[in-house]
Amino acid sequence: MIILKATNISKQYRLGLVGTGTISHDLNRWWASVRGKEDPYLKVGAVNDRSLKAESNYVWAIQDINFEVRKGEVLGIIGKNGAGKSTLLKILSRVTAPTTGEIKTKGRIASLLEVGTGFHPELTGRENIYLNGAILGMTKAEIRSKEQEIIDFSGCQMYVDTPVKRYSSGMRVRLAFAVAAFLEPDILVIDEVLAVGDAEFQKKAIGKMQDISRGDGRTVLFVSHNMVAVRDLCTRAIVLEHGKTVFEGTAEESVEYYLHTENRKLTNTGIYYPDNSKHEDSEFLLNSVSLHNEKDEQAALFLSEQKIKVKFSYKLTKEMKDLRVNLTVLTNDESIVFVTSSHDADTTNKSPGTYTSSVMLPSHFFNKGHYRIRINAGIPNVKVLLKPVVALEFEIEKLTASGSRVTEVFPGITAPNFNWQVSKISDET
Structure with a gap:
């Protein structure tokens, strides 16, 4: 049974004023109604995009729902x-x-x-x-x-x-x-x-x-x-x-x-270049982040049995002690799969210059689905050098034994391939 039905629901507001508008506009509406005409102000009104400059005094908060x-x-x-x-x-x-x-x-x-x-x-x-x-x-x-x-x-x-x-x-x-x-x-x-x-x-x-x-x-x-x-x-x-x-x-x-369809700086080519034009005086500048398959080719689509290499390029403008670059892998709904840090393997002091580093994500680990790479950098308990930024997205496909694509998978964020062993310990008597 249908309990609620909405038909052609629209709501128009006048920008910059409290209320529906001016007396002249209300009179125009009344005169159109008396003559059996359509409300003249229904033909005007901007699209509800808060980031754009207003081109009209009216805006459609919602339209034709x-x-x-x-x-x-x-x-x-x-x-x-x-x-x-x-x-x-x-x-x-x-x-x-x-x-x-x-x-x-x-x-x-x-x-x-x-x-x-x-x-x-x-x-x-x-x-x-x-x-x-x-x-x-x-x-x-x-x-x-x-x-x-x-x-x-x-x-x-x-x-x-x-x-x-x-x-x-x-x-x-x-x-x-x-x-x-x-x-x-x-x-x-x-x-x-x-x-x-x-x-x-x-x-x-x-x-x-x-x-x-x-x-x-x-x-x-x-x-x-x-x-x-x-x-x-x-x-x-x-x-x-x-x-x-x-x-x-x-x-x-x-x-x-x-x-x-979220408006984020995501790319399907497997590489991300941040805009550093406003940060020339920064001590840490991220040049790029890229995803690579086992052939070292840039990619954004991987099979679950493939390893994924994440490469970073960054520039230091002064000597840096205890620098830590963190990589977070997220699911589409923002659940954290895992976090890994460069500091776990590299604790050396770094002089000014351009550096590259990489980390290999394991094969037979990710479940089928879409994932995101979030990057941030800093010196623990001292300063933030790069605020968290979602840089890349990638997709994991799983194949069946015959080579066709898997359409349904076991639930869960990860799907690691464990080794099972079965041993017979006795015969039925």
């Missing part, structure tokens, strides 16, 4: 900062109205959009539980039956009769999430606020959202920059870019698409 959500689904909404995710959730939660389009929903919607949204700072935590329940349309008896569960889940028992204005942001988020989750809305809308909570609470909150969708059959709309959480929690996801939907699919497919 269409999707459906079925009962019991967990829909992830992902994208960069400023892509329109929070604007979309505010429209879905009826905090603001769309400029064009319509939203059809069935049942109650509970929203957790910002820290403490819907809480009255002068009221106690307990009073805010009843206030939020009433806003959701629940009776006092229904709220009372859930009151202790909410307090226990939030972990704020000691402060529940203290005004919310004295809560930390983490405590507010704990109580707000508990209220939204336990007062049984049909649709739960959650923005990035869970990032405010500690690790223990985030784990507990994600577990509760899984119970809500899988156990209770309720619907969750979830916005997060934590790609691991999106992939593990969501059944489907949409990717927003500059206020428009650019991809819709399974959570795995959407996360993969998003991470591959």
Whole structure:
């Protein structure tokens, strides 16, 4: 059953002013409406790209968004900062109205959009539980039956009769999430606020959202920059870019698409040249980082049975003691595979000059998938010479015994090839 349907949702804002615009613009809109004409300001407006200079007084925060959500689904909404995710959730939660389009929903919607949204700072935590329940349309008896569960889940028992204005942001988020989750809305809308909570609470909150969708059959709309959480929690996801939907699919497919289109200095040729034009006076200048196969050819695609050589070239402008160049290998969702350091093998003092160094990544180690190389350098406990920079990405393919490409692999970040031994110790009698 479709529980939420968004059709041609767009939201236009006027830049630089509070409100919708000027009296003259409102009169123009009214006159167009009287004559049965389209709103003249719907034909103007810049694309929602925060990095560009404004060419118009209007901007489309989101434009022509269409999707459906079925009962019991967990829909992830992902994208960069400023892509329109929070604007979309505010429209879905009826905090603001769309400029064009319509939203059809069935049942109650509970929203957790910002820290403490819907809480009255002068009221106690307990009073805010009843206030939020009433806003959701629940009776006092229904709220009372859930009151202790909410307090226990939030972990704020000691402060529940203290005004919310004295809560930390983490405590507010704990109580707000508990209220939204336990007062049984049909649709739960959650923005990035869970990032405010500690690790223990985030784990507990994600577990509760899984119970809500899988156990209770309720619907969750979830916005997060934590790609691991999106992939593990969501059944489907949409990717927003500059206020428009650019991809819709399974959570795995959407996360993969998003991470591959991030605006980073990545290259598929196996070599990275940083821009050192602004750092001529630096003591440490990274000239290049490159990936090489076993034939010493630059590459970005490797078979799992191949070794990968990572080469560095850098320049020192003064004598350096205890220099350490660190290499971190990451998965697409930012999980760290491992970290290795030049200091583990080379502790000599270095005079000014240009240096090259390399490290060999082992064969039969990586699982099939996409990986990233992050570089940083410094002198431990003294100074940072190069802040962490994602320099390269590479892909690992696995082959079957017949030589065809593996499409499904065992789960896990790594897939080392261990030697198994089997010995027969007795005969059946």
